[in-house]
Amino acid sequence: MPKSNASDEAKLNYLKGKKAFEIGKFDDALIELNKAFDFYKNSSENVVLADIFRIFGAIFFNKGNMIESRNNYKKAYAAFKNFNQTIGMADCYEQIALSFLLQNEFTHAEEYQQKANKIRESTSDKKGLARGLKNLAIIIYKKDSKSELALKYLEEATDLAKKGKDPQLLINILLDKAKILNKLSNFDEAMDSVVIARRLSKQYSIKLPEDHEEEFGNLLLNMGMKYYDNGNLEESLKYLKNALLIFKTKNGQLVNTVELLMKKIEQLIEKKA
Secondary structure, eight states, X not given: OOHHHHHHHHHHHHHHHHXXXXXXXXXXXXXXXXXXXXXXXXXXXXHHHXXXXXXXHHHHHHTTOHXXXXXXXXXXXXXXXXXXXXXXXXXXXXXXXXXXXXXXOHHHHHHHHHHHXXXXXXXXXXXXXXXHHHHHHHHHHHHHOOHHHHHHHHHHHHHHHHHTTOHHHHHHHXXXXXXXXXXXXXXXXXXXXXXXXXXXXXXXXXXXXXXXXHHHHHHHHHHHHHHHHTTOHHHHHHHHHHHHHHHHHHOGGGHHHHHXXXXXXXXXXXXXX
16 A cells, blocks of 8 residues: 555544544544554654554543553653653653552552652643642542641642632532541531532532532531530531431431431420520
């Protein structure tokens, strides 16, 4: 086949594979991209090679094959480096970090996320750096329970996400912050973060994560218990009622516990009246 025809066919395979990947047809994408790779592997077109390896990495990540995913992201990193595409380099290291995080290999996850953030600091990609700081906060919290350092990174990420005007990222950061604060028994601060996140969700019509409602229910329960312990029965009852509404649809195990506590509080309020 003439070189020009081979080049045209490889480009078509590449574009078809990329399109298949974008619509979630991963097996079709692999077939087309492997055909394209047979041509591009002997070329100097690092831009296309980097993208092919990047897509391979993403496909294997979605298939749960983290070793093959990392191998391809490392190749993509090398290809991006060949034409000094620093944001692409940082993206590759970040995806490698996420793959290690999902496998609870926190030391390797932290190593690659730190590398990604260091590269990102030299770019104008402030949204990417905000995301990287968010990821690093979660990694170190899961690795060593370093809550203060994790919250510091999340504060930095919050500022960058605000400057970057990225409400989706800001919501995710605020909810991560709330989870850590809730575990530290800083319930008021956790509630402040959740309130802002929920307000942004409504303002921008952004769906909250699937696990948010149950997390929110636990926070409401903790707030209710705090006010109960402080003797503020009316305020405690208010939070417990809202928690109960969530638990009735999300977590049946806590329904009876909350109902019994609410009944006890209502009796105490009646005695005080």
